Amino acid sequence: MTTKPLDTAVLPRQSAASESPPPTRVTIRGAAKSARRLTVPRSVRRSAGPVGLVLLWFVTSATGVLPETVLASPVDVVRQAVELTKSGELPDAIAASGRRAATGFLIGATIALGLSLLAGLFRLGEDVIDSSMGMLRAIPWVGLIPLFIVWFGIDETPKIALVALGVTYPLYFNIYGGIRSTDSQLVEAARMMGLGRLGLIKYVILPSALPGALVGLRYALSTAWLALVFAEQVNADAGLGYLMSNAQQYFRTDVIVLCLVVYALLGLACDFAVRILSRRLLTWRANFEGEA
Numbered sequence: 430m431t432t433k434p435l436d437t438a439v440l441p442r443q444s445a446a447s448e449s450p451p452p453t454r455v456t457i458r459g460a461a462k463s464a465r466r467l468t469v470p471r472s473v474r475r476s477a478g479p480v481g482l483v484l485l486w487f488v489t490s491a492t493g494v495l496p497e498t499v500l501a502s503p504v505d506v507v508r509q510a511v512e513l514t515k516s517g518e519l520p521d522a523i524a525a526s527g528r529r530a531a532t533g534f535l536i537g538a539t540i541a542l543g544l545s546l547l548a549g550l551f552r553l554g555e556d557v558i559d560s561s562m563g564m565l566r567a568i569p570w571v572g573l574i575p576l577f578i579v580w581f582g583i584d585e586t587p588k589i590a591l592v593a594l595g596v597t598y599p600l601y602f603n604i605y606g607g608i609r610s611t612d613s614q615l616v617e618a619a620r621m622m623g624l625g626r627l628g629l630i631k632y633v634i635l636p637s638a639l640p641g642a643l644v645g646l647r648y649a650l651s652t653a654w655l656a657l658v659f660a661e662q663v664n665a666d667a668g669l670g671y672l673m674s675n676a677q678q679y680f681r682t683d684v685i686v687l688c689l690v691v692y693a694l695l696g697l698a699c700d701f702a703v704r705i706l707s708r709r710l711l712t713w714r715a716n717f718e719g720e721a
Contacts, residue, residue: 501683506690509683518672523691525667526657529585530695533592534653540593541600541649548601549608549638550630562601570594571659578663588660595656596649603645607638636713643707650699654692
C-alpha cells in the first residue's frame with residue numbers, strides 16, 4: 430500500500446495581509462505620571478496634624494499672641510517634664526495612675542463580658558439585663574462621684590469604681606451588638622453540620638462578635654483614662670491628677686498641660702496596641718481600608 434504524497438499546493442497559505450503585526454506598547458501619560466508620583470508615607474501624614482498644632486502653639490506663644498498666664502509655651506512644658514522626670518515625680522505619678530486604670534479596667538471588662546454574654550446568648554438574659562443597662566447608661570457616670578464617695582470613702586476604691594463603671598458600658602454594648610449581629614444563615618448552617626451549643630458559640634458566634642468587641646475595647650480604654658482624669662481629682666495623694674490639683678492651686682499651666690499630654694499619650698499607646706491586636710486577630714476578615 431503506497432501513501433500518497435502530501436500536496437503542499439492544497440495547503441492554505443497565509444497571506445502577508447493576514448499576518449498579525451507585533452503588539453505595540455501603548456503608554457498612557459497619566460498612568461506613567463501617577464506611577465512616578467512621590468507618595469507620602471502614612472506615618473508622616475498621620476503625624477502632620479499633631480505636629481502642625483504644636484508648631485502653631487509654639488508660634489503663638491513665642492509671638493505673645495498666647496500669653497503664659499493663659500497657656501504655657503511648649504518649651505516650658507518640655508522643661509517641666511525633664512525636671513519632674515529627674516526628680517521622680519512624673520514616673521511615680523504615671524505608675525500610680527496606671528495601676529488605678531488597669532485595676533478598674535479589669536473589673537469593668539470582667540463585668541461587661543459576663544453581662545454581654547448572658548444578654549447576647551440567651552433571651553432571658555436579654556430581658557433581664559439589656560433594659561437595665563440601657564437605663565443605667567443614661568445616667569452620667571461622672572455625676573456618680575459624690576455617691577461613690579459616700580459609699581466607698583475617699584481612698585482608692587471610688588477612683589477604681591469610677592474607672593470600672595466607665596469601662597463597662599462601651600464593652601457591654603459592643604460585645605452584645607456583635608453577638609446579635611451574627612448572620613442567622615451561618616448559625617443554621619452550623620447546626621446542620623452537627624455543631625452543638627458550645628461549638629456554635631465557639632466557632633460561629635464569638636468570631637462574629639470579635640470585630641465589635643475590639644471596637645468596644647478601643648472605646649473602653651479611652652474611657653478608662655477619661656474617667657481617671659475625673660477620679661483623681663477626688664482627694665488623690667498620688668498620680669497625674671494629684672499633680673494637676675497641686676498645679677491648679679499655684680496656676681502652673683505648664684504642669685497642667687504636661688499631665689494632660691501624658692494622659693493623651695497613654696491613651697494613644699493603648700489605642701495603638703488595640704490596632705495591632707485587631708490586625709492579628711482579624712486576618713481572616715476582609716476589610717475596606719479606604720481609597721489610596
